[in-house]
Amino acid sequence: MIVVAFMPILILLAVFIAMSLLIKKSSRFGFGRGKIGLWMLMGYAALLVVSAVIFLAIPLGSTELKGQENDRDAERKSQQFYEAVQEGRLDEIEEWRIQEWSFPFDEEQLNLQVLENDVNGINLFIERTDDLTDTLEAFYFQTPLMINGYEVEEKYMPALSMDMATLSVYPGEKLNLKYKMFGSEFPFRLFDEEGGYAWGDTTVSHWNGSALYIRVPEGLDVVADQNAYTEVGPS
């Protein structure tokens, strides 16, 4: 551990000594002899220019990342989302529907079993409706995960299974997303009026809303932990 703590200092020290040896005239290690320096520079510069050209030629889907401002946007959106869910206005959140299930059901009592792991809590909403008889309907809604304005395309959804009178909600397969983010160097960020875009500002929006919305026939007895779900009454 102690070595790790001193690593930056050691590296800097090593760099300092190496540089001094390289530049110092009398040094025998120095490459300062002959024209090597100029050739190295030219080769290096050529390499850099070529890589710049290639990099700019690659069709990269450039995403304008927005940072903090976008986060406020997401917060508003998520509030709207939950309001809509609470009030059962499913048509408003249609665009965020990811999956729907339908189970035939003719029991009088529904056992709701929610398997949660410690990270993924699934927001459950239950609506009793006259529309349905002998059927359960479930929808999974989720507003997209945003990384500074970049919309993550991969969608997460929980798994549902029906067994006799028990509806089990399993957390879905966790999505491991790995991204490479290319930032601009700090001199570029100096004059940005909005304080620039710095690494520290990167936010994976935690405002994304998700809801498992289950519609059950009117009068069905739902047995579950009281905190597991929210009863939704459409206005």
Add this chain to the structure above:
Amino acid sequence: MSLIEVQTSEVVKKQIGYKWKAYTGVFTSLVVIQILGLLFSLNGSGSMGSGRTGYDVNITYYTADIVVGFTIFWGFLTAFLLTTKAYREDDFAFVTNRKTSTLSTIAFLFMICVIGALTALLSSFALKLLAYFMLPGEEILLTQGVGDVGPWLIGMLATFLIVFLFSSLGYLAGMIVQLNKMLVIILPVVVVGLMILLYRSGFQVQVYFFEFFFEESNAWLFTLKTLAATTIFYALAVLVSNRLEVKQ
């Protein structure tokens, strides 16, 4: 033999050409230190993990900040070493005086700082290209401004100004040290000691320094500030150098 009158400007010009040829070693160190910086940067300048409902997001952040940092350091050290006796005596092999010697060295430092800043920023593309092709991670997130010419030029200017500013600091420090070798130890001790003393009395020099230069969001003001500081440091170095003898 007839005596020749020479112009300062003429000698300075000749010396710039001379130094350009003679001090190619500085480019070796530039290339080495930037490649070193690139290797460090390949690890990612930062990495962020984030868990959300059903998601485990890991973002590795790539930027050539380390290369730029190393280049600033290189500017300081190169200027520092150019003040050492071995390099100063090179000047005095041919026609010169302290004024032309210092002026041509500053002009030379100016040029190599431009080159250093340019390659440092270009290395950012090389880094990203390497990261793009070689390193794991499915998707690429770009922040703004990559490949835009306007901001790039301003960033280039800023990088150069910073490198040049630090080169002037290195040059001044080097000249002061040349007055007396003991100052190699005394100077850092005094500077750090003063900073600590001022810190105790509630004035943080380094914070003020960084705020003064690097939290200036107006490009013109930034240019003005750095150039003014650079000029002051170089002028002080010239004053010191006029006290130096060449060969002992």
Add this chain to the structure above:
Amino acid sequence: MKAIKCKDLNKRFYRKNALNDLSFSIEENKIVGVIGRNGAGKTTLLKIIAGLLKEKSGIVEVYGRRPFNNLFVSANTIYIDDAMNFPAALTLKEILEEGKRFYHQWDHDLALRLFDYFGFDPKQLHNELSKGKESTFNMIVGLASRSPLTIFDEPTTGMDAAVRKDFYRALLKDYLAHPRTILLSTHHLEEMEDLLEEVLVIHEGASRLHTSMDDLKEYGVGLTGKKNVVDSLLIEKEIIWIKEQAFDSCYAVIKNDFTDQEYRRMQEAGIQVSPVKANDLCIYLTESEHGKGSVDDVFDRSADV
């Protein structure tokens, strides 16, 4: 106009006085040898003249201007010593080209011919040269620069006898074709006798003697004879050096201002009169005044113990 003028020149290094009220002047277009023991202040003087060091007090003028930090003096002066510092990145050929760029009167043709004659490799680097080769190369730079004031400080360090001879000839030929002021400090005065026009003898930071080479050869005279006889002759004479020898005789070097009559008297008294070589004279002139005598005394004393 005088090429060089010094008056009451002083220089101090930390604790030691390097130059002590040194005064002399040198006319234009002369070859002047600067002679002195190790540590006499020759190099210090030459560096002050070249503008590389700053005098502590007194006046020093090169072509009427103070040399320290002076571009005019630098442009018209070249200072060559055995510790010339050329950039490590430049090849020998490139160093010559730089010389051509800097010195207006540079004779590149001469430089290249000398370069070939001494068998240099154009691609070689300066710091890879042997001591003798390095001195030879520096000498080429000094000659080719054709500076109105050319200063060689111990130019022959490490050169073998043949190269030294070539150097003296090259210097003389080039000087005759293009007269200029040349200052040479050397330990090989006997080899340079035919080359030098004037000699400046420096002793303990002061000018001991400044005269023409011809006068220097005649300057002193050596007397050998019985001690009491010689002593009687030395009254009211300027004794430069005296050494007692075996059998009660002694050898004295005195300034040569005897009249013909005095010569005759000396011969009658059985004193041998011999000329003193310039080189020996310089050694006698710069003998330490604290009476250390010669190195022989060191061994004599240790024999006593």
